[in-house]
Amino acid sequence: MRKRCQQRAASIQAVISQPGWVEHDPEEILQVQVDVARETLARSAVRAGQIAAVGLTNQRETLVVWDRETGRPVYPAIVWQCRRTADICADLKASGYEADIRERTGLVIDAYFTATKLMWLLQTKPDLRSRAEKGQLMAGTLDSWLVWNLSGRTRHVTDVSNASRTMLMNLRTGAWDDVLLKTFDIPGSMLPEIVPTSGRITHIDPAFLPGGLPLCAIAGDQQAALFGQACFAPGMTKNTYGTGCFILMYTGSEPVRSEHGLLSTVAWDLGDGLRYALEGSVFQAGSAIQWLRDTLGLISSAQECDRLAEQVSDSGGVTFVPAFTGLGAPHWDMDARGMLAGLTRGSGRQQIARAVLEAIAQQSLDVLECMQKDARCAIPVLRVDGGASVSDVMMQFQADLSGVAVDRPQMVETTAFGAACLAGLAAGVWPDCQAAAAARRTDKVFQPAMNDETRQERRSVWHHAVRTAQAYARPGGGLS
Numbered sequence: 001m002r003k004r005c006q007q008r009a010a011s012i013q014a015v016i017s018q019p020g021w022v023e024h025d026p027e028e029i030l031q032v033q034v035d036v037a038r039e040t041l042a043r044s045a046v047r048a049g050q051i052a053a054v055g056l057t058n059q060r061e062t063l064v065v066w067d068r069e070t071g072r073p074v075y076p077a078i079v080w081q082c083r084r085t086a087d088i089c090a091d092l093k094a095s096g097y098e099a100d101i102r103e104r105t106g107l108v109i110d111a112y113f114t115a116t117k118l119m120w121l122l123q124t125k126p127d128l129r130s131r132a133e134k135g136q137l138m139a140g141t142l143d144s145w146l147v148w149n150l151s152g153r154t155r156h157v158t159d160v161s162n163a164s165r166t167m168l169m170n171l172r173t174g175a176w177d178d179v180l181l182k183t184f185d186i187p188g189s190m191l192p193e194i195v196p197t198s199g200r201i202t203h204i205d206p207a208f209l210p211g212g213l214p215l216c217a218i219a220g221d222q223q224a225a226l227f228g229q230a231c232f233a234p235g236m237t238k239n240t241y242g243t244g245c246f247i248l249m250y251t252g253s254e255p256v257r258s259e260h261g262l263l264s265t266v267a268w269d270l271g272d273g274l275r276y277a278l279e280g281s282v283f284q285a286g287s288a289i290q291w292l293r294d295t296l297g298l299i300s301s302a303q304e305c306d307r308l309a310e311q312v313s314d315s316g317g318v319t320f321v322p323a324f325t326g327l328g329a330p331h332w333d334m335d336a337r338g339m340l341a342g343l344t345r346g347s348g349r350q351q352i353a354r355a356v357l358e359a360i361a362q363q364s365l366d367v368l369e370c371m372q373k374d375a376r377c378a379i380p381v382l383r384v385d386g387g388a389s390v391s392d393v394m395m396q397f398q399a400d401l402s403g404v405a406v407d408r409p410q411m412v413e414t415t416a417f418g419a420a421c422l423a424g425l426a427a428g429v430w431p432d433c434q435a436a437a438a439a440r441r442t443d444k445v446f447q448p449a450m451n452d453e454t455r456q457e458r459r460s461v462w463h464h465a466v467r468t469a470q471a472y473a474r475p476g477g478g479l480s
Contacts, residue, residue, distance in 0.1 A: 018084075020082070020083035020084060020086070021082055021083070021084050022078075022079040022081045022082040023076035023077060023078060023079060023082070024062065024076060024077040024079055025073075025076060025077070026064045026066070026073045026076070026077045026142075026145055027072075027073065029077070029142065029145075029146075030145070030146060030149050033146060034150075034208050034209075037208075037209055038209065041209070041210075048209065048210040048211030048213060049211055051211070051213055052214075052423075052424060052427040052428075052429050053213070053214050053215070053216035053217070053423035053424060053426060053427035053429070054204060054209075054213050054214065054215050054216065054217075054423055055215075055216065055217035055218075055219070055224075055418075055419030055420050055421075055422050055423030055424075056143060056146060056147065056215065056217065056218050056219075056419060057217075057218075057219050057220070057221050057224040057415050057416065057418065057419035058141065058142040058143045058146065058162070058218075058220065058221060059079075059080060059142060059221055060080060060141060060161075060162055060165040060220040060221060060222070061080035061112055061113055061114050061117075061141065061165050061166070062077050062078065062079050062080050062114075062141055062142050063077060063078045063114050063117040063118055063121070063139065063140075063141065064077045064139070064140060064141070064142060064144070064145040065118070065121060065128070065137055065138070065139045065190070066137070066138055066139075066145065066148075067131075067136065067137060067138075068135070068136055068137060068138050069136065071148075071149070071153055073145075074128060074131075074137065075121060075125070075128070077142070077145075078117040078120075078121070080112060082111065082117065083111050084111070084117075084120060085111040085116035085117055085119070085120045086111050088111075088116045088119060088120060089109045089110055089111050089116055092109050092116075092183075093109055097109065097183060100179075100183075101167065101180070101183070104170050104171065104177055104179065104180060105164070105167050105168075105169065105170070105171055105177075105180070106164070106171040106255055106257070106263060106264030106265055107165075107167050107263055107264075107265075108261070108263070109167075113165060113166060113167040114141060114165065114166040114167065114168070115166055115167035115168050115180070115184045115186070116167070116184070118139055118184070118186055118190075119184045119185060119186065122185065122186070123185075132187050132189075132190050133187055135187075135189045137190055138156055138190055138192075139190040139191060139192075140156070140158055140191065140192045141158060141162045141165070141166065143158055143159065143162050143218045143220075144156060144157065144158045144162075144192045147201070147202065147215065147218065148192075149208075150202075150204045150205060150208055150215065151202040151203070151204070151205060151215070152205035152207070154202065155201065155202040156192045156193060157192045157193045157194070157195045157201060157202075157218070158192040158193075158194055158195070158218065159194070159195055159196065159197045159217075159218035159219060159220075159268075159269070160174050160194055160195075160196065160197060160266045160268070160269045160274060161197055161218075161219050161220040161223040161224075161265075161266050161267065161268055161269075162218065162219075162220045163176075163194045163266075164265050164266035165220060165265065167180070167184075168180050168181065168184065168186065168191070169194065169266075171255055171264060171265075171266070171276075172255070174194060174266070174269065174274050175194060176188055176191055176194070195218070196268075196269040196270060196271045197217060197218060197219050197223070197268035197269050197270065197422060198216065198217050198268065198269075198270045198271065198422040198423070198425050198426045199216065199217075199270075199271050199426050200214060200216055200426060201214075201215045201216060201217075201218065202214075202215050203215065214427065215423075216422070216423040216424075216426035216427050217419055217420075217422035217423035217425075217426060219268060219418065219419055219422055221415045222240065222246045222248055222279065222415075223248070223265075223266070223267050223268055223277070223418075224414075224415045224416075224418035224419045224422065225238060225240050225246075225248075225385055225414045225415045225418050226238050226248045226250060226267055226277060226418065227267075227268060227418040227421055227422055228385075228411075228414035228415065228416075228417040228418025228419075228420075228421055228440070229383040229385065229409070229414050229418070229440065230383075230433075230436070230437035230440045231248070231249075231250040231383065232250065232433050232434070232437065233250065233252075234250060234251055234252040234375070234377065235249065235250070235251075235375060235377040235378065235379060235380060236249070236250050236379075236380065236381075236383070237249040237250070237368065237371065237379045237382055237383065238382070238383040238384065238385065238414070239364055239368075239382060239383075239384050239385075239386075239389075240384075240385050240386040240389075240414075240415075241285055241286065241360065241384060241385070241386040241387065241388035241389045241394075242285065242286055242386045242387060242388065243285065243286050243287045243290075244281055244282050244283050244284060244285050244286075244287065245281065245282035245285045245360065245363065245364050245367075245386075246279070246281055246282075247279065247280045247281070247282070247364060247367045247368065247371070248265075248267070248277045248278070248279050249277060249278045249279075249371045249375060249379070250267055250275070250276075250277050251267075251276045251277055251278055251375055252275060252276065253273065253274070253275060253276070254276065255276040256276065256278050256374055256375050257374075258278060258370070258374045259373070259374060260329065260330045260370035260373060260374055261280075261329045261330050261332050261370070262278050262279060262280045262329055262330075262367070262370055262371065262374060263278070263279040263280070264276065264277075264278060264279075265277055265278075265279050268422070270422075270425065270433070271426075278371050278374055278375060280328070280329040280330075280367035280370060280371065281328050281329065281367075282328060282360070282363040282364055282366075282367065283322075283323075283324075283325050283326070283327070283328045284322035284323070284324055284325070284363075285360045285363070285364075285388060286302070286386075286387060286388045287322075287324070288320070288322040288324075288356050288359065288360065289302050289305050289356060289357075289388065290302075291322070291324070292305060292352070292353065292356055293305075298349050298352060298353070299349070299353065302387075302388075304353075305353045305356065305357065305391075306353075306357070306391045306392070306393055306394075308349050308350045308353035308354070309350065309353045309354035309357050309391075309393045309394075310392075310393055311350045312350045312351060312354055314354065315342075315351050315352075315354045315355040315358055316342075316344070316346065316347060316351040317342040317344065317347075317351075318340070318341070318342045318343060318347050318351045318352060318354075318355040319339075319340075319341050319342050319355055319358075319359070319461055319462065319465040320338075320339070320340050320341075320352070320355040320356050320358075320359045321336075321338060321339045321340075321341075321359060321465050321466055321468075321469040322338055322356070322359055322360075322363075323336040323337055323338045323339070323469050324338045327466070327469070327470070328367075329366070329367050329370060330366055330367070330369075330370045331366070331466065331470070333470050335470070335473040335474075336466075336469045336470045336472075336473060337469055337472050337473050338469070339465065339468060339469040339472065340352070340355070341465055341468065342461075342465075354393070357391060357393055357394040357397065358394075358397055358401075358458075359462075360388070360394060361394055361397045361398040361401050361402075362401065362458075362459075362462045364398065365398070365401055365402050365459075368382070368402060368404075379402075379404055380404075381404060381405045381406070381407050381445075382398065382399075382402065382404050382405070382406050382407065383407045383408075383409070384398070384406055384407065384408050385408070385409060385412045385413070385414040385415075386412060387412070389408055389412055390412065392444075392446075395408060395444075395446045396446045396449075398446070399446040399447060399448045399449075400448050400449055400450035400455070401450065401455060401458060401459070402448070403448045403450075403452075403455065404448065405445055405446065405447050405448065406445065406446040407442055407445050407446075408442070408443050408444050408445075408446070409440055409441060409442055409443055410441040410442070410443040411440075411441070412443075417440075421436045421439060424436065
């Protein structure tokens with residue numbers, strides 16, 4: 001059933017109408033989610049009356065704007081990956097807004113976040129600006145769009161974890177910030193009410209699902225995964241190995257301001273106040289394996305990459321830097337280029353496959369080291385999930401390289417699991433977080449087995465390769 005649901009979700013088409021632009025059809029997203037939920041109920045032995053609560057989790061930062069009266073979207077959803085507002089971001093930085101926005105939101109000015117998407121839409125579509133100022137339009141991230149529809153168009157809400165990714169919410173107060181609304185020239189009447197992540201939010205309209213099921217949780221996907229990994233004590237950290245890697249460290253009741261380019265964000269609010277996390281992203285992880293398969297044709301499947309890597313004890317001196325779209329934290333170098341180095345006549349598919357897996361672990365450790373410096377605490381164990389976390393070779397290398405045990409759960413789809421746990425907590429399925437944490441089951445723990453000398457040598461080679469990849473794009477460094 002899970003595979004079927006994933007296939008349906010994957011059928012949602014991203015539209016790239018211009019270079020750097022990425023859009024979705026909001027109504028298609030709504031229909032697919034409802035279809036999958038109905039199909040799941042129909043195929044299971046569970047009746048609607050047996051469901052205690054429903055949790056919702058979503059990709060963050062994507063913007064939807066719709067008409068308050070008709071309920072129809074007025075423009076395609078502008079997806080988190082969309083780069084159309086890069087010039088707006090550059091202008092904001094040049095105008096000196098960066099420090100204030102960072103202080104208020106914990107975020108860097110980037111097209112990734114929602115605010116500049118809405119700013120762009122209102123600037124480029126004057127009719128929408130007029131309608132917004134008259135209170136005729138509603139705006140929100142995907143969770144708001146879905147909940148508004150699922151509630152029978154009665155609840156326009158978002159939770160604090162999603163609101164904290166818009167660049168419009170004050171990180172300290174958990175409320176929309178009037179100064180930021182003025183900075184981005186956005187009418188506050190468009191925005192949803194901000195509610196806790198876990199709580200009695202609304203009921204799902206029986207027109208969508210039978211039984212008037214209670215919706216008891218909304219969470220951004222990475223925060224849901226953090227909760228699903230039961231990271232409830234400061235310093236506990238999870239890494240989701242997907243197309244990229246999303247690494248979050250729970251920091252507790254106080255936000256930690258990063259000195260290394262990481263993001264301060266809200267983890268969740270369970271009804272007793274805001275809890276925070278540090279976040280860092282690796283741009284290329286599973287996508288590097290896809291590159292081996294789809295572009296180079298060196299492997300026929302992701303599983304083959306693992307099998308090849310297992311055939312050798314190391315990469316034979318081959319180092320791969322997957323800077324296809326530059327380097328993220330802590331380097332933040334958009335000009336860096338991908339690089340495969342250290343090749344000899346004996347370098348083959350096995351060494352290259354292993355180098356790709358090792359690069360994912362190396363990049364992750366770059367972020368993890370920054371987190372430990374920012375939070376001034378050690379990471380006791382790294383909890384992992386996501387499709388690429390099934391690679392035993394990569395997980396063992398991650399443990400060896402970091403010197404930290406890597407804990408992989410039985411349920412690697414922890415985003416959905418975390419949303420369910422958050423809903424169950426609000427519905428009384430579990431009395432508290434610790435009881436919910438007991439629902440998590442460990443599949444395998446990878447213990448570090450590399451000595452310090454070898455670890456430092458591997459890190460030194462990696463850092464040299466990264467510097468080389470950065471220098472390649474500089475004048476005289478390889479590009480004309």
